Structures are given as structure tokens and as C-alpha cells.
Amino acid sequence: MSVSQQYRLSGRRASEIVASVEAAIRAGRLPPGATLPPVRALAEDLGVSPNTVAAAYRSLRERGLVSGARRRGTTVTEAPALPARTAPPLPAGVRNLADGAPDPRLLPPLGQALRRVPARPRLYDEPPVLESLAALAGAELRADGVPTDELTVIGGAMDGVERLLGAYLRPGDRVAVEDPGYPNLLDLVAAAGLRAEPVPLDAAGMRPDGLERAIGRGAAAVVLTPRAQNPTGAAVTRARAAELRRVLTAAPEVLGIEDDHAGAIAGQPHHPCVVGQPRWAVVRSTSKVFGPDLRLATLTGDGQTVARVAGRHRLGAGWVSHLLQELVAGLIEQDAAHEWRAVAARAYAERRAEMAAALRDIGITTHSTSGLNLWVPVADEAGTVARLLESGWAVAAGQRHRLESAPGIRVTIATLEPGEAQRFTADLARCLATGRPHYTG
Numbered sequence: 001m002s003v004s005q006q007y008r009l010s011g012r013r014a015s016e017i018v019a020s021v022e023a024a025i026r027a028g029r030l031p032p033g034a035t036l037p038p039v040r041a042l043a044e045d046l047g048v049s050p051n052t053v054a055a056a057y058r059s060l061r062e063r064g065l066v067s068g069a070r071r072r073g074t075t076v077t078e079a080p081a082l083p084a085r086t087a088p089p090l091p092a093g094v095r096n097l098a099d100g101a102p103d104p105r106l107l108p109p110l111g112q113a114l115r116r117v118p119a120r121p122r123l124y125d126e127p128p129v130l131e132s133l134a135a136l137a138g139a140e141l142r143a144d145g146v147p148t149d150e151l152t153v154i155g156g157a158m159d160g161v162e163r164l165l166g167a168y169l170r171p172g173d174r175v176a177v178e179d180p181g182y183p184n185l186l187d188l189v190a191a192a193g194l195r196a197e198p199v200p201l202d203a204a205g206m207r208p209d210g211l212e213r214a215i216g217r218g219a220a221a222v223v224l225t226p227r228a229q230n231p232t233g234a235a236v237t238r239a240r241a242a243e244l245r246r247v248l249t250a251a252p253e254v255l256g257i258e259d260d261h262a263g264a265i266a267g268q269p270h271h272p273c274v275v276g277q278p279r280w281a282v283v284r285s286t287s288k289v290f291g292p293d294l295r296l297a298t299l300t301g302d303g304q305t306v307a308r309v310a311g312r313h314r315l316g317a318g319w320v321s322h323l324l325q326e327l328v329a330g331l332i333e334q335d336a337a338h339e340w341r342a343v344a345a346r347a348y349a350e351r352r353a354e355m356a357a358a359l360r361d362i363g364i365t366t367h368s369t370s371g372l373n374l375w376v377p378v379a380d381e382a383g384t385v386a387r388l389l390e391s392g393w394a395v396a397a398g399q400r401h402r403l404e405s406a407p408g409i410r411v412t413i414a415t416l417e418p419g420e421a422q423r424f425t426a427d428l429a430r431c432l433a434t435g436r437p438h439y440t441g
């Protein structure tokens, strides 16, 4: 069978070949990691010039659907920007410590805030940002040392990051990212045709020497999480923020982006790192504090950066629904009396501490001080995940989080019940003892 028949690839023009590869990816004939036919072989098969196939592969690469140089082979990326297949449900009885999501029981009740949302119709001519939301969210940002002279509202932390990268970077540009980091960010960077420059981190967040190296390799932007780092639970300390600011001051051309996706439930203060950079932005999301379905984010930054994002937003989606903005403003207002966010932050801190202590008891040190996840270094990620699953626990394999960093597993503590950490670590100890290469941390 010819290579084109094998995957049902066809086309005489580059755009047609792109469409057929895309269809093969969507249909699962070319799954993540699959190698595409070599350029010359496919060209011969389709009766077109190798340049045509090379142009098709380049276009697929720029959209993050495939990666790799021609010599080493072109492969389908782990998470191409196409509709995701829903993950198969966990086997019955398996405890889910894998999803990274907040505990629904720690989200505020919506009833009262929903009843207070004004029911009047709104048309196209409303100001895109609700004044009361800007005032409430702005005051909280200023209390953390983030200026809010320029502020807009977008659809969430990742929406903000995507808009910011799109406002300045072009395919081929490099972005410094935490390693290990958030898989969706790595996928987004690939989908935009950008290249990720990994920066190692420790308990205090991104390492300044690593950021300096990434900038030295040409990073035009940096995306960092000030707290609740995913997957390690690191939080940037005051001292580390000052060090990172020093590195950035020496590179004024670099766009600095802070992804404060967990906000007030992170359990650590927000020490801003990018403020003062000529081009900077802080994005603070409601996803973890009020729930992912109430996702929006305030985006602050320098005048040019916020204007670019707000201006482009206006042309497409236009604005974030005023109903949602009203609801979020109402919840922030009510939080002054109910302290839902502080209660949730304390609960998550207790669950983190319980898991960290149980891990210490089996000889594993973790560095999580913030957020919903802990990172456990293990030599054999896939084996450990599989053995844990057999023991009734789902955790996330580190592979999707990593670029150059060492293997590990991510354990979400968001919904941890009292006593559960001990049961989990007893099983983990057994899995590590029966596994192949041993725990490395």
C-alpha cells in the first residue's frame, strides 16, 4: 500500500494536502506521535513537487498540528489544536486526584448574586468593561501592588495569554515558559507556531538564571505563574519577584506576562514580577475562585499592551457578557461578608499540608506551597500512573507538563478528604517499590 493510501492522504495543492492530513488527524488515522510520510515519498505518491508537500507540512507546523524537522521526521503533536477527544471515563471506584479542578463544595453559592443581576437588556453600545467590576477587581489588584491605570476584561487566564502573545509575537518567535508547566499553555504556544523556551523552577517559582538563559536564546516574551504554579504548587516569593524583575529590567524588549489563574484561593500573596517592564500584563482569573463556568479575567498592563488586547477583542468577540461581569462583581462584593475565598484558600492549604506530610512520611519531599496540585518526582511516570490506577487512584502523568525537566506525577489535592492522604501515600510507596527504576527525588 502506498503512503498516501495508508493514511488516506490526497491533494494536488498544499492547501488540499493540509486538509487531508488534518482530516486524518481528526479521524484518528494519524494519532498524536504518529510520523507523517517523508516529504519526498508523499510527493512522489501524489505526483506533486516536494516543495508542495514541504509547504503543506510547514503550514501544519505553524499551526502546531505537527512538529519536528524534516530530517528527523514530522510527527503529529500531542495535543493538536483540533476538537479534543473526550478522555475515557475513569474505571468505577477510582478516586480522581488527576483533574486539577477546584472543589465544587468550595465554590460560593450563586443564588443571591444571580438574583441581583439586573435583568435589563443590553445592546451593542455598552462600555465593554462593567464599571463596578473594574472598581472591585482593580482595588484587589492595587492592594497587591499591581497598577490598574489600564484594565480590561477578557474570557479567562488562557484567553488573556493567547491575546497577549497574539498582540506581539509571530510564528517562529520564542516564549519563555515554566518547565514543568501548564500543558494548555504549551499546546497554545505550539498552536500559535511559537517556540517554547523552557525555564526551570523551584519552590519560589521561575529561576532567574533560567529566565536569563531563555532570554539569551531569544525569548521575546515570558509567561509565568506568580502562585499556584501548575503542576508544582510553587509560589513566587517577594525576594524571587525582585530577582526576576532585575532580569527583566535588563531585557526591556521582552513582553512580561503573569498568569494569576488561581487568584485569592492560591494561599500565598501575589508578588508581581513583570510590573515596570515597558510591555507587561497581569491576568487574574475567576476560574478557581468562582468556578470555571464563571470564567473571566481582568487584564492590566501598560497602555499600549492593554489597548492592543482590548482593541482586538472589540473586533471579534466584542466583550465578556455583562451578565457574567455583573455576577462576578456581585460575588466579589458579597465575599466581603462571606469570605468564601479565604475559607477555600484555608481548606486547600490544609489539604496540601496533609498530603505533603503523608509524602514526607514515605520519604518524599515536595515543594508545593500554593494552589491545587503537588508534584512528585518519579523515575517511571507511566508505570507509576498505571500501578496507582490499579490501586484505585488516578493521578496525572507529568509527561504533558514537561519539556526538559525530570519526570514526575501531578497529584491534585483539591477534593482530598481527611485521612485520604495516608491511604494514597501507602499505595504510592507500594507502587514505587514494585516499579522499575526507583523514586529519584
Ligand SMILES: Cc1ncc(COP(=O)(O)O)c(C=O)c1O
Pocket (backbone or CB within 6 Å): 100, 155, 156, 157, 158, 159, 182, 225, 229, 230, 259, 261, 285, 286, 287, 292, 295, 296, 297
Ligand atoms: C497555570 C494555569 N493557567 C491558566 C489556567 C486556566 O485558567 P482560565 O480557566 O482562567 O483560562 C489554569 C487552569 O488550571 C492553570 O493551571
